[in-house]
Every structure is written in structure tokens, then in C-alpha cells.
Amino acid sequence: xxxxxxxxxxxxxxxxxRDIEARARAWADVLGVEMPPIHTTDSVDVAQTEYNGQPTIxxxxxxxxxxxxxxxxxxxxxxxxxxxxxxxxxxxxxxxxIAFKIAGMQEKLAYLDxxxxxxxxxxxxxxxxYAYVDGTTQLGTILELLESD
Amino acid sequence: xxxxxxxxxxxxxxxxxRDIEARARAWADVLGVEMPPIHTTDSVDVAQTEYNGQPTIxxxxxxxxxxxxxxxxxxxxxxxxxxxxxxxxxxxxxxxxIAFKIAGMQEKLAYLDxxxxxxxxxxxxxxxxYAYVDGTTQLGTILELLESD
Numbered sequence: 058x059x060x061x062x063x064x065x066x067x068x069x070x071x072x073x074x075r076d077i078e079a080r081a082r083a084w085a086d087v088l089g090v091e092m093p094p095i096h097t098t099d100s101v102d103v104a105q106t107e108y109n110g111q112p113t114i115x116x117x118x119x120x121x122x123x124x125x126x127x128x129x130x131x132x133x134x135x136x137x138x139x140x141x142x143x144x145x146x147x148x149x150x151x152x153x154x155i156a157f158k159i160a161g162m163q164e165k166l167a168y169l170d171x172x173x174x175x176x177x178x179x180x181x182x183x184x185x186x187y188a189y190v191d192g193t194t195q196l197g198t199i200l201e202l203l204e205s206d
Numbered sequence: 207x208x209x210x211x212x213x214x215x216x217x218x219x220x221x222x223x224r225d226i227e228a229r230a231r232a233w234a235d236v237l238g239v240e241m242p243p244i245h246t247t248d249s250v251d252v253a254q255t256e257y258n259g260q261p262t263i264x265x266x267x268x269x270x271x272x273x274x275x276x277x278x279x280x281x282x283x284x285x286x287x288x289x290x291x292x293x294x295x296x297x298x299x300x301x302x303x304i305a306f307k308i309a310g311m312q313e314k315l316a317y318l319d320x321x322x323x324x325x326x327x328x329x330x331x332x333x334x335x336y337a338y339v340d341g342t343t344q345l346g347t348i349l350e351l352l353e354s355d
Contacts (some may be wrong), residue, residue: 060238064272070219070304072346087321091208125215126275129304131346148344150213152301155219155278172236178311195232197221197299 061168062157062202069128071157071201073144077118077133084122084129095120099182101175106180108138113178115139130156140178141191154189156201157182162188165202174200200204210317211306211351218277218305220350222293226267226282229299233271233278244269246284248331255329257287262327279305289327289348290336303338303351306346311337314351323349 069187122129134141179188185205223229267282283290327336334354
């Protein structure tokens with residue numbers, strides 16, 4: 058049996074929220090930790106953000122809580138179209154994805170596509186790139202693949 | 207600052223699915239692992255299952271994939287009412303909760319309730335008990351608390 062992802066270690070869980078300051082403050086309160094910094098993802102010219110194969114101006118404000126092996130990511134969608142905005146529009150504040158660190162992005166995406174798990178959004182960030190694949194039909198959730206340079 | 211949960215380690219991510227055999231098979235295929243066994247949660251007389259403070263006959267079929275620190279749990283709702291059935295009815299196959307192992311269930315539930323994160327469902331299983339709290343408004347997701355005997 059082949060592990061398509063090359064790993065079984067979940068490294069991140071992502072939550073889409075309408076108000077990232079309020080939700081981050083509540084998480085910090087419950088966990089008893091400092092309020093983490095909130096960043097905005099790069100603009101499309103830098104991130105080369107693509108949604109359903111087309112460039113998109115959509116961005117997100119994001120922050121992270123480090124919970125052992127897993128980072129909890131909060132994402133507040135900015136503009137559209139994006140998988141982040143789709144989730145907020147369709148389901149309100151809610152869990153969005155679980156992420157795996159992978160190597161060989163193109164190969165992984167091709168394998169997953171052949172399994173009925175298509176690419177929906179991708180982009181670059183300093184030090185690497187991400188891709189969301191729509192595993193809702195096959196796996197019950199969106200996955201994020203994270204590849205470092 | 208006090209950590210209300212007493213831990214910051216996420217130990218489980220739960221996905222609600224309509225067809226647990228098909229979704230478990232797809233996960234096993236993607237991860238390159240054996241198909242795990244599927245169990246059914248105990249009936250209400252054993253599990254003492256309560257939903258919104260009232261006994262409920264609802265159960266779930268469940269299976270687990272061990273992904274490092276985190277167990278990935280698939281849950282197929284049986285009967286109603288339950289938070290599992292609410293999720294499937296409202297959102298289809300989707301991520302449902304993230305779980306933490308805690309000690310002192312009653313105290314934790316009281317703290318969370320005071321923060322606007324109320325209990326929605328609880329039950330017993332061999333070796334421990336679980337409680338789901340509705341953190342959707344405050345945290346963007348349902349949490350599960352797991353307490354071992």
C-alpha cells in the first residue's frame with residue numbers, strides 16, 4: 058500500500074472565522090496564552106493565488122496557536138473568490154481543513170486528482186507554497202498540502 | 207493567565223460522514239494503511255447519552271486513524287437528536303470537532319459555560335467519558351473534552 062501524501066502526521070487544523078480578533082482573543086483566553094500576532098496573506102501578485110485555476114485577489118487574515126504537533130490556524134477571508142470565503146458564506150464560522158506537510162507538490166496533486174480529490178486553491182508564501190484539495194466527497198473534508206522550499 | 211482546559215495538546219479531529227465504510231476506505235487508500243475496524247457507540251442505557259440535557263437514543267458508528275499526536279475520527283450518525291446528526295443535517299460531510307484530553311470534567315464544563323461555551327452532548331464509554339461543548343460562537347468550532355477514569 059502506498060501513502061499518497063508521504064506522511065500521516067497532521068500538522069495543522071484550520072478554522073474560518075468572520076472576526077479574527079474576537080475569535081483569537083477567545084482562544085487565547087481559553088488556552089491561557091498570549092494573543093498571537095495577526096498577519097495578512099500576500100497579495101495576488103506575490104502569492105500567485107489561484108482559485109479554480111484562475112488568479113484571485115482574495116486574501117485572508119491569519120493567526121496561529123501552537124498546540125503540540127498541531128498548529129491551530131484561524132483565517133478571516135478578505136475579498137473573493139476563495140475556498141475561505143466559500144466556507145464562511147456556506148457554513149459560517151467553522152472548521153475548514155486539516156493540513157499535511159508534503160514534498161513533491163505536483164506529483165501529490167496529480168495522485169489526489171486521480172482519486173477524485175481535485176485542487177481548488179493554491180498560492181505561494183515566504184518559504185513555501187500551499188494547495189487546498191477538495192476531499193469533501195471522498196474524505197469528508199478539505200485537505201491542505203504544505204510544501205517548504 | 208489560566209489555561210481553562212489544562213492542556214494545549216489537540217488529540218483528535220472529528221469528521222461527520224454519511225457513509226463511514228466508503229469514507230474510511232478512501233482515507234485508508236490515501237494514507238496507505240489498513241482499513242480500521244468500525245465500532246458502534248454504546249446504547250443510551252450504557253452510555254447515558256445526553257443531548258441538551260435530555261437522554262437521547264442517538265448513537266454513532268465510529269473509526270479512528272492514528273496520525274501522530276492526533277487521532278482522526280470518522281463518525282456516522284445513527285438516529286437523533288445528537289450533535290453528530292445536527293452537523294450532517296446542516297452541513298453534510300464535514301469537520302465537526304477538535305478534542306482535548308482533560309481532567310476534572312465538571313469543573314472544566316463550568317468554566318467553559320461561564321465563557322459562553324455551553325455543553326451540548328455528553329456520554330460515557332468504557333474507560334472514560336466525553337463532552338461536546340458548543341464553541342462555535344466564541345471559538346469557531348465545537349470542542350470535545352475527553353476524560354479517562
